[in-house]
């Protein structure tokens with residue numbers, strides 16, 4: 001059986017499998033840097049060893065006294081410049097890929113709350129209102145087999161595969177951070193500000209992340225689950241969510257005691 005991707009595994013040594021073009025780029029960048037830094041470390045260690053051996057005071061009792069060597073100086077200036085260019089070009093390219101505005105096929109807004117996420121689908125109009133729902137962690141006692149402790153949620157963010165999705169990220173109370181490692185996303189959710197990122201997923205599956213900005217007592221209990229499904233399945237899910245007759249509301253009831261004083265818009269609209 002293939003290893004599940006998009007989630008941490010016991011004794012995992014490396015990144016989670018890349019599920020988005022940005023994460024592929026980040027992993028390539030990381031690997032490139034790993035080669036370069038290993039090379040630099042090796043050269044420095046070998047040089048040091050060579051110097052210890054060759055210029056040991058017993059072997060080389062009378063030090064040579066000189067202060068300049070043009071060849072050496074040219075070399076130790078140009079080689080680092082070349083290394084920095086080799087790092088800099090792909091780095092800036094990747095940064096551009098991550099930050100430049102994209103032609104998104106759809107938009108989702110992720111809003112951080114103490115302590116859960118809510119997702120809005122402004123493209124999915126339902127009688128003039130955009131459609132949104134809350135996403136709460138499943139408590140340990142309610143976990144079904146196969147569900148991940150501290151990671152699975154009652155209502156994941158559902159997205160279609162092979163679609164460029166813009167994610168707008170904000171918060172309503174304190175700083176949170178929307179982070180999904182396998183998608184290469186980590187963006188602060190700031191009250192009164194909208195941050196933007198994007199992803200596109202090739203493989204159906206669930207990709208997990210966590211709030212990554214200390215936001216209060218239950219900071220560790222507001223995970224993110226992004227469920228990628230085929231475009232057809234996505235349309236079906238959207239229909240079931242936006243059709244009020246079929247709308248599953250099972251997760252709304254336990255909201256109120258968790259959020260005393262915080263009235264969710266959806267409640268108001270329904271009343």
Ligand SMILES: [Cu+2]
Nearest residue numbers: 176211215219
């Ligand atoms: Cu948070």
